[in-house]
Amino acid sequence: MRDTTATSFVQRVVGGPAQDAEAQPEWRQAFVMEREGSAQTFCISVRSADGREAEGFAMSLYVRHKWLDRTARAERLVLVFSTGAICIEGEHLQRGLDALEEGKLKRIQAQDSNEIALVRSHNADNRHPDKKEPIVSRVIVSPSFDSLLENEESLAEIAQHLKEEYARHN
Numbered sequence: 001m002r003d004t005t006a007t008s009f010v011q012r013v014v015g016g017p018a019q020d021a022e023a024q025p026e027w028r029q030a031f032v033m034e035r036e037g038s039a040q041t042f043c044i045s046v047r048s049a050d051g052r053e054a055e056g057f058a059m060s061l062y063v064r065h066k067w068l069d070r071t072a073r074a075e076r077l078v079l080v081f082s083t084g085a086i087c088i089e090g091e092h093l094q095r096g097l098d099a100l101e102e103g104k105l106k107r108i109q110a111q112d113s114n115e116i117a118l119v120r121s122h123n124a125d126n127r128h129p130d131k132k133e134p135i136v137s138r139v140i141v142s143p144s145f146d147s148l149l150e151n152e153e154s155l156a157e158i159a160q161h162l163k164e165e166y167a168r169h170n
Helices: 009-014 017-023 094-101 113-124 145-151 153-169
Strands: 031-033 043-047 054-058 062-067 075-081 084-091 105-109 135-142
Touching: 031 094, 043 135, 062 094, 075 094, 094 105, 105 135, 113 135, 145 153
Parallel strands: 043 105
Antiparallel strands: 031 105, 043 054, 062 075, 075 084, 084 135
């Protein structure tokens, strides 16, 4: 007789719904990576802590990266693209860089102070530096959205309209 309570071989290999629920941490991750076997990521989305702004670059434009303050408590990593750059400040950023080089990095999200405190308390229990969750305290994208609006002729009309609406409501 066949045991129907055991998980199937495919569920054990791929990971069933019970495994996925346990694997997700309680906080929103700073670096979101593609899972094995899913679609190739085409761009890196950079999101603010409140999630109201999203910017980013296509992965085909990635040129190189540079660590600015690798040994400091707050690490700074700059990702250079042919049309701009992303500066990431935080702790334990190596995992995100590894995911970028493997083509699995999908999103970088700044975390708010509550999330940072939760991740730090979780990381305190982990002795292995390679297994600590990354903390992203600040992300800067250059050129910024505002400078693009001001400098691009095709977007100047939108920038003027936004300024007028802002002045009208204040």
